[in-house]
Amino acid sequence: MKTWLALLGAPSIVLTCLSVNYALLAPACRLSNHTLLDGASGASLVVCVLATLLAWQRWRDARRAHSVLTNDASDLPARPAFVAAVATGVGALSVLAVIAISIPQWILPAC
DSSP states (O other), X not given: OHHHIIIIIHHHHHHHHHHHHHHTHHHHHHHTSSHHHHHHHHHHXXXXXXXXXXXXXXXXXXXXXXXXXXXXXXXXXXXXXXXXXXXXXXXXXXXXXXXXXXXHHHHSOOO
């Protein structure tokens, strides 16, 4: 479960962040501040970082378990470690995407 949250959940959070920011643009313009947009982006960033950290922890545990077990039998599959590594990469890319989505709202005015 730790792996799938970063692999599928983090990109979905990025798309949700983009949609929510677009939907909150009119209220943010009316209020003349970025609080709503920053809140949505901040929450998305926290969820993506947590998912990435969980996948990284799973990757580390899978590598450790595989290295201990491969001393006896080298024909064991390394699939869990590979999937966790890919999930960590996808999660990290999602974190960077949320940051990239947030940069224009920090620089440009709400209206």
